[in-house]
Amino acid sequence: MAGRGELTDAAWGRIEPLLPQVDGRGRPWRDHRQVVHGVLWRLRTGAPWRDLPERYGPWQTVYERFARWEADGTWAKLLEHVQVHDDAGGGRVEWIVAVDSTINRAQQHAAGARKRGTQTGDELEDPGRSQAHQALGRSRGGLTIKVHLAVDGRGLPLSIVLTPGNVNDATAFAVVLDVVRTPRVGTGRPRTTPDRVLGDKAYCSRAIRHLLRRRGIAATIPERRDQVANRRRRGRFGGRPPAFDRETYRDRNVVERCFARLKPFRAIATRFDKLADRDRAGVVLASLILWLRETAR
Structure with a gap:
């Protein structure tokens, strides 16, 4: 029986075959399920790694496994696998995407x-991967990080x-x-194009539209008041207002509900990791849990 915040047998059965089976250094792995549950405990509580309960094994082992699987892309591959098979299983991924x-x-x-090397290019060209800039911004509220999501219709x-x-x-x-990139189960290019994108007024710009x-993607994005006023002020030279469906826009709250489901993971609601790579890996793992809860029933 799974403990509080741990994976059920059905969810574990989905990801266990995909986990690395060979250490690569000639040493046997500690039980994968024990280690993954240790990572989830830390993600859920936001506690320091050193405070990990003994039932999950040495904290150094759990952290090292978490960091190694972030570096080799294991966490991302697990999330991608669940997305792919959910989309292939009857096309359950809903491609009306909210951002x-x-x-x-x-x-x-x-x-x-510690900063390694020099900063080259813009942060957005390689999100979450810059050693020189760890995705931390400073405002009147102090140090902050922004998590951007695109979610499907669920x-x-x-x-x-x-x-x-x-x-x-x-x-x-x-x-x-x-x-946004969901590979196919068989042959074919990954799907990268939603049918429609829903966004609030922050995304209302000519460049985005x-x-x-x-890319052939329909947009449901409301205009800002200043843009409406400026268009009306210009009269017939202001052009026609962009199409906007209020009924469809009501579905945008799925992204707000997704944030509400991620924030109970305290290590996501507040950033404790120094490295953006580790912080993003935590968001990926929490997202994997959401997908497993939806699909491994």
């Missing part, structure tokens, strides 16, 4: 990661991007859309 972001406070010790994450908290939503939109139109 939004949430700002999380960063604990003071999350800053100060509120399950398809795309996860981390930026500093002072990055505008519209600025990160193109990256969030580019990360042009990007969606160029």
